Amino acid sequence: MTTTTHLHTVVLHWADLHEAAGIPSTLGAFGLGLRGYLARLDDAEQQEYDRHQAAALRALERDPIQLGTRPVPVRLHILDTMASIHTDLLDCADTIAETVQRPPMKPPAPRRAAVARTRADRLAWEDHARRVRAAQEDAADRRRWRWTGCRPDAPYTALWLLGRVQGAPGPFRPLSPVEADRIATVARSAAGRVERALDIATQSRVLEERHDCGGRIEVRGGDGARPLARCTGCGRIWSEGGVIAA
Incomplete structure (x- = not known):
């Protein structure tokens, strides 16, 4: 199986793991x-x-x-499997992003307020404003991997890694063979644990x-x-x- 297939396995069956964790099959x-x-x-x-x-x-x-009817106890070994897979995917994405993600564009230096008296002045101010917007949009690009704040869930992380494997557009350079192998190893391990937990292999x-x-x-x-x-x-x-x- 390919890395793409393994990552798809994680994404497609993550909801099944949630269900299996609460409802013994x-x-x-x-x-x-x-x-x-x-x-x-x-x-x-x-x-x-x-x-x-x-x-x-x-x-x-x-x-x-x-009181009354008790809820079905969770299956802790399934939850442990999910937590382990999530951690491995996050660690992989953190490492890959450090090397393949381009830093945000630097905004232009601030300009002192002045009246645009000539056409050249207006063009200069418009170009400055355009470069400021471009830098802000680049920094806020939702395709960027972020190390702070609320960490993404396992399916999103798997999809982000899938985007790097497939060369999806964004502020990234192509993967090196070493980086592709690292993702392949993590994806293969994650998919295998999903299949064993759900008994679909x-x-x-x-x-x-x-x-x-x-x-x-x-x-x-x-x-x-x-x-x-x-x-x-x-x-x-x-x-x-x-x-x-x-």
Whole structure:
């Protein structure tokens, strides 16, 4: 996949991450039903998530405002993924902007007020006013990357980086190969984390525990497909409902 595709993945699925963070998905998730095997894959991560989840539930129970139906607890590992992606994109944009963004035009020196008595005087004042406006508009160009103030969200940052990759017009010079590679690396990592969090990419893992026959157990799932586990030794295949082939 290209850098453009990876950045599009972040932009298009960011709202899905927000939804997934608040509403646990139950369809098409990688490994659902194969808990006996998959629990060993990310045991430490799952324990950490469960600990945060329990703490959040205890906090809700102690809150006197929480009466009746409780809201669905947030999925902290999704929020952590979103925060990490956002930070990486911002860091990348900050670094790229430092080198590719042209500094704002310098406004002309102020002129003392005077009466334009001649046509040449009027033309000089008009040219001065034009250069002042041009400098102000250049400094206020919304395409410029800004390091201060409210930081842009992840989709906007990804789109700004996409503009640099595609050579969109603005106060920028073209990317160097090194700069393009840096954006590509960050975009690829971000897209991969989005796909894994939403389970929209095919995944394959080999469990440490072996089957009774001594063969390795390979688990495949994701991308909307039913997760399956297969023994590389005897060929036995498991689905969420049990053994489907032996």
